[in-house]
Amino acid sequence: MRPYEGYVYAYPHKTAYRPLDPRPSLKEVWAGERPGSLYVHIPFCEMRCGFCNLFTRTGAPEALVTAYLDTLERQAVQVRDALEETGFATAAFGGGTPTYLSAGELARLFDLTERAMGVAFDRIPLSVETSPATATPDRLAVLVERGTTRVSIGVQSFIDAEARAAVRPQKRAEVAAALDTIRAAGVPVLNIDLIYGIDGQTVDSWLSSIEAALAWHPEELYLYPLYVRPLTGLGKQGRAWDDQRLELYRAGRDRLAAAGYEQVSMRMFRLPGGAGPATGYCCQTDGMVGLGCGARSYTSGLHYSFEYAVEARNVRSIIDDYVGRTEFGVANVGFELSLEERARRHLIQSLLQAEGLSRELYLGRFGTDVLDDFPMDHFADWLRVDPGTVRLTAEGLAYSDAIGPALFSPRVRRLMNEYAPC
CATH class of the missing domain: 3.20.20.70 (Aldolase class I)
Structure with a gap:
C-alpha cells in the first residue's frame, strides 16, 4: 500500500x-x-x-x-x-x-x-x-x-x-x-x-x-x-x-x-499544556456553520457548501457569483449522510488521531461494536486493539494517508472518481 x-x-x-x-x-x-x-x-x-x-x-x-x-x-x-x-x-x-x-x-x-x-x-x-x-x-x-x-x-x-x-x-x-x-x-x-x-x-x-x-x-x-x-x-x-x-x-x-x-x-x-483541546480547532466536526463562498457546513445528516474549483478562472467566477447572491436560505451543493456513512465518518475521524477511537463512545452512538461494523484485518499490523480503544501504531500513523482513503465507502469513492476538477 x-x-x-x-x-x-x-x-x-x-x-x-x-x-x-x-x-x-x-x-x-x-x-x-x-x-x-x-x-x-x-x-x-x-x-x-x-x-x-x-x-x-x-x-x-x-x-x-x-x-x-x-x-x-x-x-x-x-x-x-x-x-x-x-x-x-x-x-x-x-x-x-x-x-x-x-x-x-x-x-x-x-x-x-x-x-x-x-x-x-x-x-x-x-x-x-x-x-x-x-x-x-x-x-x-x-x-x-x-x-x-x-x-x-x-x-x-x-x-x-x-x-x-x-x-x-x-x-x-x-x-x-x-x-x-x-x-x-x-x-x-x-x-x-x-x-x-x-x-x-x-x-x-x-x-x-x-x-x-x-x-x-x-x-x-x-x-x-x-x-x-x-x-x-x-x-x-x-x-x-x-x-x-x-x-x-x-x-x-x-x-x-x-x-x-x-x-x-x-x-x-x-506541546503538553501549550494548547489544550478547547483551544485547538477541528474544521470538520458535526454542527459547524460555514460562512463564505468556500466554506462547508456540517450537520449530522447533511454536509453542504457552494460550488468548488481550483483553476483560477473558475474560482473567480464562483466568487463573482457569490458576491452577486442575495439568497442564502437554502443548501445548494452537498452530501446526505446515511447512518452507515455517519458511522464511517466517526471511525475515520477518530482512528486518524493518535488517541484513537473509543469503542464505548462508538457503541453508545451507534449501538454496535466498531470492529463488527468495519472489519479491519487488512490493517492488523498497524492497529493496536484493546477492550476500550482501537488506535493506530506509530507506523500506522505514518500511513494515515493510505488508511483513511481505504476506509471510504464505495459510494464516496465513486463520486470522487467521477468528479471533474475545474
Missing part, C-alpha cells in the same frame, strides 16, 4: 458533493442540530503556492474585498435566522489568507460576524490563518484585541531555495519578522506549518527548518507531506516521492518527540 493516497481532512471529501435537488431550506437542515463551531472563509491570498489546491484567488482588488464582506454579512444574517441556537464553542477564520484583509477590513469582519451571528470571540477559542507577508503589527493588533487565541502561519520551509521550489517565493528574513510580530503581539497559541517532500529537500535541510521553527517555541507544529495535485503548479509537473517523504516524516516526528512535543495526528504536534 502506498503511504500517500490522500489527505483526509474531512469525510466525505468535497469532491463527493453534488447539487441538491430539491434544495432544502437551512431551517430544515438545522432543525434540532446544535451549531458548535463557526468557520468563516476569506478566499484571497497575495500569491498561490505551487502545492495549493485550496479555494482561493490572488490579487483581489479592494472593491471586490469590500463587496465580499458585504455579501458575507448578508449571508450571516440569513444563516443566523435559520439557526435555532448559536452556542458556538469554537471559531476560525480560514481561506485563503484572512490576513490578506487590511486591519480595517479585519475589524469589519469581526464586527459583522459578531453582530450577525451573535458570537463573542473574546469568550471562545478563535483560530486565524496568516502568512509571512500579511502577519503585520496592525493586523495582529486587531486579532489580539478581538480575542484571537491561535494564529497559524504557513512557513513551509525556512530555506529560501526550498520555498522557491514550492512556488512560494519568500525570504527567511520575512518569515522571521512575521514570527517575531506574532510573538510580540501575545497570541496564546502559535502554530507553524512546514512541508516535507519539496524537490531538492534532504533530511538535513528538513531538520534545519524544524530547528528554525523551534526557535520560536511554537505551541503547535503541523508537518505536511507535499502532494502533487491536478490543476496546481506542482501537480502539472508531477512526481512521486513516497520513500523520501516517509524518511522525512520519521525524521521530523522523532525530532519533535525529542523536543517534548506530543503527536496528535500524523500531521499535528503539540
Whole structure:
C-alpha cells in the first residue's frame, strides 16, 4: 500500500458533493442540530503556492474585498435566522489568507460576524490563518484585541531555495519578522506549518527548518507531506516521492518527540499544556456553520457548501457569483449522510488521531461494536486493539494517508472518481 493516497481532512471529501435537488431550506437542515463551531472563509491570498489546491484567488482588488464582506454579512444574517441556537464553542477564520484583509477590513469582519451571528470571540477559542507577508503589527493588533487565541502561519520551509521550489517565493528574513510580530503581539497559541517532500529537500535541510521553527517555541507544529495535485503548479509537473517523504516524516516526528512535543495526528504536534483541546480547532466536526463562498457546513445528516474549483478562472467566477447572491436560505451543493456513512465518518475521524477511537463512545452512538461494523484485518499490523480503544501504531500513523482513503465507502469513492476538477 502506498503511504500517500490522500489527505483526509474531512469525510466525505468535497469532491463527493453534488447539487441538491430539491434544495432544502437551512431551517430544515438545522432543525434540532446544535451549531458548535463557526468557520468563516476569506478566499484571497497575495500569491498561490505551487502545492495549493485550496479555494482561493490572488490579487483581489479592494472593491471586490469590500463587496465580499458585504455579501458575507448578508449571508450571516440569513444563516443566523435559520439557526435555532448559536452556542458556538469554537471559531476560525480560514481561506485563503484572512490576513490578506487590511486591519480595517479585519475589524469589519469581526464586527459583522459578531453582530450577525451573535458570537463573542473574546469568550471562545478563535483560530486565524496568516502568512509571512500579511502577519503585520496592525493586523495582529486587531486579532489580539478581538480575542484571537491561535494564529497559524504557513512557513513551509525556512530555506529560501526550498520555498522557491514550492512556488512560494519568500525570504527567511520575512518569515522571521512575521514570527517575531506574532510573538510580540501575545497570541496564546502559535502554530507553524512546514512541508516535507519539496524537490531538492534532504533530511538535513528538513531538520534545519524544524530547528528554525523551534526557535520560536511554537505551541503547535503541523508537518505536511507535499502532494502533487491536478490543476496546481506542482501537480502539472508531477512526481512521486513516497520513500523520501516517509524518511522525512520519521525524521521530523522523532525530532519533535525529542523536543517534548506530543503527536496528535500524523500531521499535528503539540506541546503538553501549550494548547489544550478547547483551544485547538477541528474544521470538520458535526454542527459547524460555514460562512463564505468556500466554506462547508456540517450537520449530522447533511454536509453542504457552494460550488468548488481550483483553476483560477473558475474560482473567480464562483466568487463573482457569490458576491452577486442575495439568497442564502437554502443548501445548494452537498452530501446526505446515511447512518452507515455517519458511522464511517466517526471511525475515520477518530482512528486518524493518535488517541484513537473509543469503542464505548462508538457503541453508545451507534449501538454496535466498531470492529463488527468495519472489519479491519487488512490493517492488523498497524492497529493496536484493546477492550476500550482501537488506535493506530506509530507506523500506522505514518500511513494515515493510505488508511483513511481505504476506509471510504464505495459510494464516496465513486463520486470522487467521477468528479471533474475545474
